[in-house]
Amino acid sequence: MDMPLVCVSLRGCTISEVLKDAASATAAGADLVEVRLDMLWSKKEVLLEEQSDTESTKDNPKIKKNVIFTPQELDYLDLDSVLVSLRQGIVLPVILTCRPKREGGYFPGTEEQRLEVLRKAIESGVSWVDLEININAEEREKLLQLAKKGGTKIIASSHVLDEAPISKEIIQDVKDNTDLGDVIKICYNSSGRTDGINLFEAAWDLKNSKIKTTIMGMGQAGDWNRIHSPILGQAIVYSTMENGWHLAQKGMINTTDLKIAWEMLEYN
Template sequence: MLSSSRICVSIARKNTAEAVAAAESVVGQADVLEIRLDYLTDPIITPFMEKLHIPLLFTNRPQWEGGQFNGAEEERLEPLLQAVSQNAAYVDLELLAPADSQQKMRSAMQNSESKLLLSWHNFSDTPSREELVGRLAMMQDNGADIGKIITTAHDQNDVLRVLQLQETAAQLNFPLISFCMGKVGMISRVATCELGGYMTYCATSVDDATAPGQLSISTLREIQLLLGVDL
């Protein structure tokens, strides 16, 4: 069984040297590396682009969306725009980011090979299907190349509701990342890979997880092997 979904390993370190080293340790296992700029004290793009020969996703997550960055929006956007100018594979921007930020990103991408990933996270629960589909539609309307909808699951119905978004996205021919956080949602991080999800996320190790319920790359790959997934 061949999985077309991508495995993205999130790299969250305070300094660039440590982040590059952590990234290099999993290059052979990952399809994409997410560089969490909001964890870095000095978020510079060039060292990652020069040293890591693998598709990179740059994220500078603000505190209001569960991240570490708490400065001005213009300051937050600057390294992301640098990533676009250097043709990073992906740049993550929050669906609820200011309209001006989204417009600047779309404009910058007109002369870049980068793809815009618009993301939305709910750290408390999983909304109704109607609201989830509405978020999906907003991502398309706002010019996303890829959407990302992540919620917190409290029961199996929450998990199923989020995974069912993959069918909706497929009908719209829209690449979507969707799974659930938390212990109950852990299964969705694996299942999404076999249900048409564009990408799932994992950590270099359990101790380095950047979200509740995030698996390590070694655990995820082991589960896929047991399921007979062709890596």
């Protein structure tokens, strides 16, 4: 069985935090890491919220921590310096991503400025770059050609903030965008069993195609495709070095836990 590449989405709003997480990902046996450049344009704040006695449990204490990320001004970050630090400080192949606000990201500038960030990311010689499917077609083609010239592979991504449609629609989304990248990444919000099944069925029906995909959900049951990605023929599975019961509610999974699950399921 061909195993998917394990990609750790690195945490952190500073370059030092990102590099520290990258070292942990390397030690955990990740194949590659994703750096969210847009996160480096944000500041993390932890807000404490007091809950009522009925909401409070052993696993859900009276004081709840809410983490928010606040976008900063464009000149907050020295991008050129960051790209050098990433190239020097991370030994694994890297996916550089700069997610726009329309897809849940934190980049504070205009779309034109964001495309310039992606251009610089490609020119830095990075192994992979994430280009959203809905980027203006003409501008996206320019980035695609630049990436091909430099040997940078493309993740063609779509992060839909709506819940997952039926599996046939997900499959059509993938097929409609096959030519836009080396791997097609489709991510929907998921709120439970029905969404999880739709995402699983779509990946299952595509597993014998020649299309390299990574299909997942963010929310309840969104981790099903990650856990079972080896039998679904997914090219890449995204994980995190973060720990905690809350990950399942987000559709995420810890990298070590993912590898343990694969061993228990005899996938590897």
